[in-house]
Amino acid sequence: MPGLKVDHEHCTECRMCYIVCREIDINAVYVALEPLHRIEIDPQKCTYPACTACLMYCPAEGSIIELGSGRSMVPPPAEAWQEA
Ligand code: SF4
Ligand code: SF4
Numbered sequence: 443m444p445g446l447k448v449d450h451e452h453c454t455e456c457r458m459c460y461i462v463c464r465e466i467d468i469n470a471v472y473v474a475l476e477p478l479h480r481i482e483i484d485p486q487k488c489t490y491p492a493c494t495a496c497l498m499y500c501p502a503e504g505s506i507i508e509l510g511s512g513r514s515m516v517p518p519p520a521e522a523w524q525e526a
Contacts, residue, residue, distance in 0.1 A: 453505035459496035
């Protein structure tokens with residue numbers, strides 16, 4: 443099952459993904475205390491590709507990538523807008 447992770451080369455730490463994931467009550471996005479209080483996505487909780495909500499709100503191109511393929515999911519590709 444593919445998952446998502448944050449690319450800290452591009453992420454601005456705006457926390458929008460955290461808010462969105464919290465709003466839909468999945469809570470897969472968290473702030474890792476080490477090393478720099480940065481946003482991370484918990485692969486055990488994230489339901490991608492069934493959920494793609496954070497991809498629609500993330501403003502920083504290239505900041506969320508698909509595990510395995512390594513491709514950028516921001517801006518979201520066409521298939522991310524389709525219902526799972
Ligand atoms: S894809 Fe959905 S479940 Fe996964 S981190 Fe984004 S909002 Fe949360
Ligand atoms: S929404 Fe995008 S830029 Fe903002 S914290 Fe999440 S991954 Fe980083």
